[in-house]
Amino acid sequence: MSKRIGSGAALLAGALAVTGLALAPSAAAVTPDTATITASCGIFGGGAATLTATQSGTSATLTLTSSITTPLSLGANSINSTLTMANSTGPARVFSGSVNPAMAAGSTITVGPLPGTVASGDSLDFKGGSLKMVIFGITVTCTTSAAQAPGPFVF
Structure with missing residues (x-):
């Protein structure tokens, strides 16, 4: 009798493990x-920038931290940003919002995380x-002529 209970328990444990694997949510991860990019923002300058991406299902965020500095102090959430990313598999994707940390004059500009x-x-x-930022009513547009490194974000 104890062999049957032991065998039954082992079968039940195995079945639960397989069911758990089958029902586990698939992890969505961007790679x-x-x-990194080198951005050109016209008369406002340019330089190296880092893009950071996160993903949760069909929702994603992008944050851009640049070497470009702000000449003035900026309050938190005061930059209206629209980050448009070219998509080699379909339409461009747009990430937008007014999310940024407070920045003292001379600080590097960071926008995001911008949802999309x-x-x-x-x-x-x-x-x-492109990245379009509206700061104190002035539109700053940044672009690049080189692909980002190490490569595109794949979702």
């Missing part, structure tokens, strides 16, 4: 999670896209 929607298989690159 790579960071990339992605689809499985999207391959997003800043090259072919």
